[in-house]
Amino acid sequence: MAERKPIESWLTDMDGVLIHEGVPIPGADAFIKKLRETGKPFLVLTNNSIYTARDLHARLARMGLDVPVENIWTSALATAQFLDDQRPGGTAYVIGEAGLTTALHDIGYVLTDHDPDYVVLGETRTYSFEAMTKAVRLINAGARFICTNPDETGPSLEGPLPATGSVAALITKATGKDPYFAGKPNPLMMRTGLNAIGAHSESSAMIGDRMDTDILAGLEAGMQTFLVLTGLTTQAEVDRYPFRPSKIVNSIADIVDRV
Numbered sequence: 001m002a003e004r005k006p007i008e009s010w011l012t013d014m015d016g017v018l019i020h021e022g023v024p025i026p027g028a029d030a031f032i033k034k035l036r037e038t039g040k041p042f043l044v045l046t047n048n049s050i051y052t053a054r055d056l057h058a059r060l061a062r063m064g065l066d067v068p069v070e071n072i073w074t075s076a077l078a079t080a081q082f083l084d085d086q087r088p089g090g091t092a093y094v095i096g097e098a099g100l101t102t103a104l105h106d107i108g109y110v111l112t113d114h115d116p117d118y119v120v121l122g123e124t125r126t127y128s129f130e131a132m133t134k135a136v137r138l139i140n141a142g143a144r145f146i147c148t149n150p151d152e153t154g155p156s157l158e159g160p161l162p163a164t165g166s167v168a169a170l171i172t173k174a175t176g177k178d179p180y181f182a183g184k185p186n187p188l189m190m191r192t193g194l195n196a197i198g199a200h201s202e203s204s205a206m207i208g209d210r211m212d213t214d215i216l217a218g219l220e221a222g223m224q225t226f227l228v229l230t231g232l233t234t235q236a237e238v239d240r241y242p243f244r245p246s247k248i249v250n251s252i253a254d255i256v257d258r259v
Helices: 028-038 051-062 076-087 098-105 128-139 166-174 187-196 211-220
Strands: 010-015 042-046 072-074 091-095 118-121 144-147 204-208 224-228 247-249
Touching: 010 144, 010 211, 042 051, 042 187, 051 072, 072 076, 072 187, 076 098, 076 118, 076 144, 076 187, 091 098, 091 128, 118 128, 118 166, 128 166, 144 166, 187 211, 204 211, 211 224
Parallel strands: 010 042, 010 204, 042 072, 091 118, 118 144, 204 224, 224 247
Antiparallel strands: none
């Protein structure tokens, strides 16, 4: 095999890699600081579409992690980029929070429940039966079905919560229409992120805590991949997958010296 190029750009997941339940993971601050000191292009990614990049910047800053707004890439931003490429100036019926509605407003989309081009489903803590019913009827009437990400559950202090993938399954069952998922593991999210920072997959790496989203997305986008064991995937689970990360490390602290 040809030798991989040195890593010049870094993409990293947020939850389970940099933070866990609102607390920074040891080494996260040193990792971000090293990236900023070296000037290497980087992005912090999240499949969560609830928050805007500005919201996440403020949340991370309160935890002592100084990540500029332009270095944050969400599934909402990836979804908006996809829709802007596919149908500029379109219309959408949206189920989601400010992170998603703001991203769509910023690309010039009109949000409406009257004959929209798309039904766009994102993360929210208040999924309503009324909104899901409207989504089903609009899709049956011809609207195209888009989802920010396929995550079936999300974390909370009380335990797992149903997330976008679970609600998408309900809508699919009612309509017979599968959505297009813009977020991880779709390599589209990686490629649009790389484009946003002017990076190339051959000289970039993806750091994540989930084999089924982070590592798969990085692999399919052509990047080197690092699995950290501070999140969802355990060492014992790695061999259950038909693919492997480039390297397995205990935590983000083990990657600081590679930057």
